[in-house]
Amino acid sequence: MPQTYNYNFPHPAVTTDIVLFTVRDGALNLLLVRRARAPFAGAWALPGGFVRPQEDLDTCALRELREETGIRDVYLEQLYTFGDPDRDPRERVITVAYYALVASDGLELRASTDAEAAQWHAFDALPKLAFDHARIVRLAHERLAAKSRYSTLAFQFLPRDFTLNELQAVYETILQKPIDNRNFRKWIRDTGVVSDTGEVRRGMRHRPARLYRASHTDGVAILR
Amino acid sequence: MPQTYNYNFPHPAVTTDIVLFTVRDGALNLLLVRRARAPFAGAWALPGGFVRPQEDLDTCALRELREETGIRDVYLEQLYTFGDPDRDPRERVITVAYYALVASDGLELRASTDAEAAQWHAFDALPKLAFDHARIVRLAHERLAAKSRYSTLAFQFLPRDFTLNELQAVYETILQKPIDNRNFRKWIRDTGVVSDTGEVRRGMRHRPARLYRASHTDGVAILR
DNA sequence: CCAAAAGTGTTGTTTATACACCCATGT
DNA sequence: ACATGGGTGTATAAACAACACTTTTGG
Numbered sequence: 001m002p003q004t005y006n007y008n009f010p011h012p013a014v015t016t017d018i019v020l021f022t023v024r025d026g027a028l029n030l031l032l033v034r035r036a037r038a039p040f041a042g043a044w045a046l047p048g049g050f051v052r053p054q055e056d057l058d059t060c061a062l063r064e065l066r067e068e069t070g071i072r073d074v075y076l077e078q079l080y081t082f083g084d085p086d087r088d089p090r091e092r093v094i095t096v097a098y099y100a101l102v103a104s105d106g107l108e109l110r111a112s113t114d115a116e117a118a119q120w121h122a123f124d125a126l127p128k129l130a131f132d133h134a135r136i137v138r139l140a141h142e143r144l145a146a147k148s149r150y151s152t153l154a155f156q157f158l159p160r161d162f163t164l165n166e167l168q169a170v171y172e173t174i175l176q177k178p179i180d181n182r183n184f185r186k187w188i189r190d191t192g193v194v195s196d197t198g199e200v201r202r203g204m205r206h207r208p209a210r211l212y213r214a215s216h217t218d219g220v221a222i223l224r
Numbered sequence: 225m226p227q228t229y230n231y232n233f234p235h236p237a238v239t240t241d242i243v244l245f246t247v248r249d250g251a252l253n254l255l256l257v258r259r260a261r262a263p264f265a266g267a268w269a270l271p272g273g274f275v276r277p278q279e280d281l282d283t284c285a286l287r288e289l290r291e292e293t294g295i296r297d298v299y300l301e302q303l304y305t306f307g308d309p310d311r312d313p314r315e316r317v318i319t320v321a322y323y324a325l326v327a328s329d330g331l332e333l334r335a336s337t338d339a340e341a342a343q344w345h346a347f348d349a350l351p352k353l354a355f356d357h358a359r360i361v362r363l364a365h366e367r368l369a370a371k372s373r374y375s376t377l378a379f380q381f382l383p384r385d386f387t388l389n390e391l392q393a394v395y396e397t398i399l400q401k402p403i404d405n406r407n408f409r410k411w412i413r414d415t416g417v418v419s420d421t422g423e424v425r426r427g428m429r430h431r432p433a434r435l436y437r438a439s440h441t442d443g444v445a446i447l448r
Numbered sequence: 449c450c451a452a453a454a455g456t457g458t459t460g461t462t463t464a465t466a467c468a469c470c471c472a473t474g475t
Numbered sequence: 476a477c478a479t480g481g482g483t484g485t486a487t488a489a490a491c492a493a494c495a496c497t498t499t500t501g502g
Contacts, residue, residue, distance in 0.1 A: 011235035057307035083281035207499035431472035
């Protein structure tokens with residue numbers, strides 16, 4: 001006989017959903033999982049799931065990401081809480097949405113043999129999404145673009161060491177517009193958020209690029 | 225026999241809490257209610273309460289404000305969701321925090337005879353607050369100050385018609401620092417967010433001040 | 449020597465800051 | 476007439492935007 005949990009007034013279910021971004025081959029991508037069960041069986045959805053009784057919201061988001069995609073060590077930030085009474089046809093489900101950023105280099109998705117496989121999708125060619133997830137994705141992207149303008153958020157898409165042109169390419173991808181590279185280099189250097197490692201990246205068939213890394217140890221610095 | 229609500233996995237309770245700001249006599253104030261029941265009986269707390277099954281989160285916040293304080297027609301915006309498993313000693317309670325702004329002129333609090341009276345408190349002389357409400361208040365104030373710099377949020381503290389010096393005083397209150405008034409007037413006029421009503425405020429024992437009102441019909445405009 | 453990306457300065461424009469006096473009214 | 480807050484301009488500094496050529500490497 002299954003255990004039940006009883007309350008003397010109605011309680012909604014609470015989930016976290018995560019919009020995980022990365023930049024791969026110069027395109028903004030995000031991670032979706034294919035739903036195995038109804039509702040929206042077979043549709044693509046954001047990774048996420050129910051909050052456990054003794055679990056912090058951030059912890060829940062990280063756990064769900066790890067369980068559904070095998071990915072850990074992401075930059076994670078709360079986005080917004082969606083609580084439309086009818087957003088899930090089964091029962092009242094309030095979702096605390098997060099967005100997360102991860103560098104794509106050396107990133108392995110969990111073996112994707114089963115039906116609940118996680119896959120990267122190009123941001124500008126997304127499939128139809130389950131629930132109100134399209135709305136969540138839209139808001140996450142707005143926040144990503146807005147916050148990139150005044151913080152080092154975008155650094156999270158790159159490995160520890162990177163060239164300034166790689167960083168610029170990330171900004172161009174996020175903001176969806178070209179940036180003047182002299183102005184970009186001046187800006188990024190004047191803010192003091194990168195330090196020259198002294199190393200260069202060789203082996204390309206052109207002039208080697210200096211390697212930089214973020215000056216701040218971890219997290220995201222706010223500029224201006 | 226009381227009705228119970230049964231689920232086959234644990235569900236947290238969900239509340240909304242509202243940090244309602246106003247500016248009264250040149251000071252930033254916020255509305256607190258005194259708790260009648262345990263936990264924290266007798267302590268001051270943010271107005272708020274449980275989300276009903278068929279109720280949107282925003283609607284819940286507005287309803288709780290109305291019920292506990294009699295106040296309606298506020299500017300309301302979601303702030304952050306707090307879900308520390310131990311933030312409420314009774315059971316797991318996740319709260320979706322909001323902040324709200326209201327003009328203080330002609331504002332009547334609900335009759336405050338009972339123990340659950342709502343009262344305005346000066347922001348820089350707040351009593352100890354119940355739960356994690358002090359943390360919520362701190363975040364709300366940071367957001368208020370930050371967003372005032374690039375939006376017309378602060379207009380919400382004033383009635384429809386106002387003088388530029390009244391508006392400046394509101395900004396000085398929020399930002400906690402003096403502003404040069406020639407620069408302020410230039411800024412606010414160049415952004416085009418106010419229009420001259422042609423009216424003036426007379427009866428003061430000094431030169432009458434021109435009255436302005438927000439150019440945008442309602443809501444908050446983003447500048448820059 | 450060629451292709452490819454790395455790297456570098458100057459100028460004009462816009463935006464932010466600092467600062468002090470006259471004006472219109474009510475009493 | 477005087478006290479009170481309302482109202483105005485200019486000069487300097489800082490931030491931002493536009494723009495094109497030289498350098499270094501690998502093949």
